[in-house]
Amino acid sequence: QVIRKYMSGGMCGYDREGSPIWYEIIGPLDAKGLLFSASKQDLLKNKFRDCEVLQHECEKQSQKLGKKIEMVLMVYDCEGLGLKHLWKPAVETYGELLSMFEENFPESLKRLFIVKAPKIFPVAYNLVKHFLSEDTRKKVVVLGSNWKEVLQKYIDPEQIPVEYGGTLTDPDGNPKCPSKV
Template sequence: MWEDMLNWRNENGVDTIVQDFVYDEYKEVQQCYPHGYHGVDKQGHPVYIERIGKIDVGKLMKVTTVERFLKYHVQGFEKAFLEKFPACSMAAKKPIDCTTTILDVQGLNWMSFGKVANDLVMRMQKIDGDNYPETLHQMYIVNAGSRFKILWNTARGFLDPKTTAKIHVLGNKFHTKLLEIIEPSQLPEFLGGTCSCPNDGGCLRSDKGPWKNPEIMKSTCS
């Protein structure tokens, strides 16, 4: 696996992808696929959020391509290792090397999700599993309806038990659970927190976190 990972990095120019790859369509992608890092949990892990229920696959494929999106996805992982994990480790005063993820599936239409979206998700999961293992601390799937829970109960039988133990599927009464692990100031209002970033695009385009602190970043780079 280690050799395959090194070959993959070499073949795809991953070592320099942060500098070399420019994702010009980022803003357009955000409008039809809201996602991003926002704050840290109470243990200091960066929090990554996706509003899967708001994905418009048709629009997404008009503003980007699967290959470019996968490059952007890989670039995001590389930035996490270069910037977010070191900054969070500095802020928490302990090693941080994994992420707390929140997937909001409210409004997810399985019929419109389609083959393209399914293939994209599967390719992303393969990249993550093969080349970035053990980077998930915990995952919380919120606003999960009865249909999603049925599908999840079926799918979990095909997943590694170590992975499924980290995944928590919650309904629409998820606020108390999230606030147990994340301070309100670090959680967007739409997830029950108190944060409403004033920048264009709101919380999911703010990239809020210790990695935005110049003093911390100066220390991690020195």
């Protein structure tokens, strides 16, 4: 429960080809608090479950669209990324998470867009990129100030939360779509 409450992110919409989109919101994440409140194993299990949800969503989309959907588009919102996120045990846990993703779900990442990357982002990326295969690294795209337009090239605005330059809101009108992301 602690993990569900404090880990942000979720599936929200589909790209123009029908692949599910997963958002990760990095800024508000309290890595230290999370690792003191839940075991590393529980965190990894939780993320593994998220990956299974995405895999199941790909299967549903494949049936719905009548074509093979096997990959996921990811959007990492790095606004607020700071030194607190670079705490060594958190970086190590994140590295394990990336390794688990690579081992269990190879070739399931279509593209990973990094948006709102602060100046510290290259430092953070350098700490974790060695956990990623060369193929995966090629799929990581750090977007500049025109990130909303770039997202709209790949995702219909109706599938993007207002917070990210689209027209999608929660049923209560919230532009951040917290019920999904």
